[in-house]
Amino acid sequence: xxxxxxxxxxxxxxxxxxxxxxxxxxxxxxxxxxxxxxxxxxxxxxxxxxxxxxxxxxxxxxxxxxxxxxxxxxxxxxxxxxxxxxxxxxxxxxxxxxxxxxxxxxxxxxxxxxxxxxxx
Amino acid sequence: xxxxxxxxxxxxxxxxxxxxxxxxxxxxxxxxxxxxxxxxxxxxxxxxxxxxxxxxxxxxxxxxxxxxxxxxxxxxxxxxxxxxxxxxxxxxxxxxxxxxxxxxxxxxxx
Numbered sequence: 001x002x003x004x005x006x007x008x009x010x011x012x013x014x015x016x017x018x019x020x021x022x023x024x025x026x027x028x029x030x031x032x033x034x035x036x037x038x039x040x041x042x043x044x045x046x047x048x049x050x051x052x053x054x055x056x057x058x059x060x061x062x063x064x065x066x067x068x069x070x071x072x073x074x075x076x077x078x079x080x081x082x083x084x085x086x087x088x089x090x091x092x093x094x095x096x097x098x099x100x101x102x103x104x105x106x107x108x109x110x111x112x113x114x115x116x117x118x119x120x
Numbered sequence: 121x122x123x124x125x126x127x128x129x130x131x132x133x134x135x136x137x138x139x140x141x142x143x144x145x146x147x148x149x150x151x152x153x154x155x156x157x158x159x160x161x162x163x164x165x166x167x168x169x170x171x172x173x174x175x176x177x178x179x180x181x182x183x184x185x186x187x188x189x190x191x192x193x194x195x196x197x198x199x200x201x202x203x204x205x206x207x208x209x210x211x212x213x214x215x216x217x218x219x220x221x222x223x224x225x226x227x228x229x230x
Contacts, residue, residue, distance in 0.1 A: 006163075034217070043220040111156075114162065116161070
């Protein structure tokens with residue numbers, strides 16, 4: 001099956017620093033990728049939709065200047081948490097659609113393994 | 121606003137003890153309802169998509185059903201390897217984003 005890889009799988013950083021998380025589609029091209037955040041025992045919350053070659057679309061309440069998304073190629077999207085604070089500690093998960101948006105309905109949406117961020 | 125509520129929050133079953141997980145939803149025009157499995161510290165793994173009331177889908181010991189207000193994930197004769205969190209998500213016709221429930225944490229003991 002298709003694979004979506006996230007790196008790093010976990011990261012610990014000091015408050016005030018910036019952290020970059022990468023999301024790669026390893027064996028397919030992904031025009032659209034999604035970034036989610038998941039707090040313990042909570043649901044996945046969509047943060048933003050990342051489209052290759054254009055600006056990301058952020059969900060209401062998500063600060064675009066704090067969570068910078070760059071989808072510079074068809075296989076890579078990055079999420080940078082700027083000036084991280086302890087409340088940003090969470091499990092960040094990306095997903096990518098293989099093919100067109102219609103692929104969502106046929107199981108062609110693949111999730112990465114997630115990146116656990118801990119801000120001290 | 122779309123809402124997805126899953127119950128129970130946690131379920132403990134003995135191996136072979138069949139049960140059902142519930143996903144109640146409200147959405148302004150359903151494009152699809154999704155079931156995913158998530159293991160601890162991992163990303164969700166796709167199981168099913170259901171599109172319209174009355175639809176059913178099966179995969180090994182799992183069977184998903186859909187009505188206009190809820191979906192059930194039936195687990196028949198579960199095994200310990202079925203232990204995971206099962207997530208339900210809805211997709212509205214107005215967009216492509218998935219709105220997830222909090223999940224049901226299933227533990228199957230030998």
